[in-house]
Amino acid sequence: MPGDDFVAPDRPVRDGVIEALMAAYQQSDPEAATALVTQLSPPIFQFFLAQSRNRAEAEDLLQDFWLRIHKARATFRPGEPLMPWLYAIARRVKVDRYRKTKSAREHEVLSEVLPEKASQEPPRQATPKISEMLQSLPESQREVLLMLKVSGLSLEEVARATGVSIGSVKQKAHRAYESLRKRLGGGE
Amino acid sequence: MNDDLDRLFPQGDPPDVATIRRISTQLATTATPVRPLPSNAVLWAVSLGIFLVVSLVVASAVKLYAIGSLSRPELFVYYGLVLLLAGLFARALTEQMIPGERRILNSYILWITALAALALLMAFMFADHDTEHFVASGIPCLRLGLIGALISGLLGWRLFRRGYLVTPTETMLLYGFFAGLVGVATLALHCPIRNSLHCLVWHLGAMVVAGCVGILLGKFVESRGDAS
Numbered sequence: 001m002p003g004d005d006f007v008a009p010d011r012p013v014r015d016g017v018i019e020a021l022m023a024a025y026q027q028s029d030p031e032a033a034t035a036l037v038t039q040l041s042p043p044i045f046q047f048f049l050a051q052s053r054n055r056a057e058a059e060d061l062l063q064d065f066w067l068r069i070h071k072a073r074a075t076f077r078p079g080e081p082l083m084p085w086l087y088a089i090a091r092r093v094k095v096d097r098y099r100k101t102k103s104a105r106e107h108e109v110l111s112e113v114l115p116e117k118a119s120q121e122p123p124r125q126a127t128p129k130i131s132e133m134l135q136s137l138p139e140s141q142r143e144v145l146l147m148l149k150v151s152g153l154s155l156e157e158v159a160r161a162t163g164v165s166i167g168s169v170k171q172k173a174h175r176a177y178e179s180l181r182k183r184l185g186g187g188e
Numbered sequence: 189m190n191d192d193l194d195r196l197f198p199q200g201d202p203p204d205v206a207t208i209r210r211i212s213t214q215l216a217t218t219a220t221p222v223r224p225l226p227s228n229a230v231l232w233a234v235s236l237g238i239f240l241v242v243s244l245v246v247a248s249a250v251k252l253y254a255i256g257s258l259s260r261p262e263l264f265v266y267y268g269l270v271l272l273l274a275g276l277f278a279r280a281l282t283e284q285m286i287p288g289e290r291r292i293l294n295s296y297i298l299w300i301t302a303l304a305a306l307a308l309l310m311a312f313m314f315a316d317h318d319t320e321h322f323v324a325s326g327i328p329c330l331r332l333g334l335i336g337a338l339i340s341g342l343l344g345w346r347l348f349r350r351g352y353l354v355t356p357t358e359t360m361l362l363y364g365f366f367a368g369l370v371g372v373a374t375l376a377l378h379c380p381i382r383n384s385l386h387c388l389v390w391h392l393g394a395m396v397v398a399g400c401v402g403i404l405l406g407k408f409v410e411s412r413g414d415a416s
Contacts (some may be wrong), residue, residue: 036215163354
């Protein structure tokens with residue numbers, strides 16, 4: 001089976017610690033800022049990478065994400081969970097980028113520019129099969145699955161980050177699993 | 189089977205170290221202390237305060253004629269419904285201001301329910317359907333309702349802009365309807381005309397117009413690509 005190199009997701013940061021770092025960052029503690037970026041960038045990067053065309057785009061999204069976090073940092077309230085707050089903003093960054101890219105692509109088609117070159121980006125390290133399967137899922141199911149399985153968020157956290165009920169998150173995850181299972185079954 | 193699927197998900201593909209270093213340096217050097225937003229209860233109370241103060245002040249400026257024209261039960265039902273809706277809108281807006289906040293109220297269901305409830309109340313409570321002077325008496329009401337909506341919209345924005353909109357169009361639509369509800373409340377305090385068509389078109393019209401302005405503003409915010 002492909003993907004045996006990958007391990008089950010672990011939550012990258014423990015509850016409480018990261019919220020304390022965020023509170024310190026709000027008080028302009030430079031060490032807290034560095035610790036936050038170092039600890040939170042990998043899971044957020046995974047979230048973007050699984051939905052991007054290449055690493056460069058995912059790193060671009062990551063930078064945009066931190067810029068937004070910096071601007072919106074006053075909207076995090078100490079005592080509240082940080083992960084739903086972060087992922088709600090990460091979703092927004094992704095949606096804005098998608099809209100911008102879509103508009104740019106439409107512009108390119110209209111003005112009949114040179115045909116797109118074959119991608120020269122290094123291949124992503126994720127198993128191609130799973131990344132293709134993820135791309136085939138509807139947007140809402142894909143992001144729910146990524147938050148649960150790649151970022152290690154709880155159902156409650158995903159519900160808050162996506163602004164839907166826990167029941168709806170469960171339903172989306174179930175449908176996504178069913179869809180992946182069918183594809184896996186068909187491919188074997 | 190789920191375990192088999194779990195193992196397939198991409199893990200351990202970290203971002204470039206130089207990128208992380210660049211971001212953390214940028215954040216560490218530009219950080220200034222910020223005051224976190226107050227609790228939901230405070231945000232809710234401030235929003236409701238704006239609603240009450242603006243509707244009372246604007247309606248008082250043009251006299252509170254409506255209070256004398258309504259019976260006690262009508263006052264209780266009409267003002268009670270408007271106040272209940274204002275409380276729900278204020279709560280929904282509070283949820284929309286904070287990323288990752290638990291959503292108790294669905295904003296689309298809320299504004300549709302609010303419009304339907306007000307329309308039903310106006311249709312059944314005011315039995316008069318006369319259309320004489322319909323436009324002549326309606327335009328001043330629509331204008332006053334929109335003035336109330338505009339003032340509350342501008343005042344509320346000072347509070348609202350401190351938040352971060354993860355769904356700008358949805359939030360601004362809700363914000364527009366909330367401002368429009370201030371217009372409805374202003375007219376409910378001022379206008380003594382007990383005509384259902386007049387209230388449905390000109391009073392509720394202020395709320396619909398404000399909601400439409402909200403959508404347009406939301407689309408504008410969304411097109412800018414950063415809702416902070």
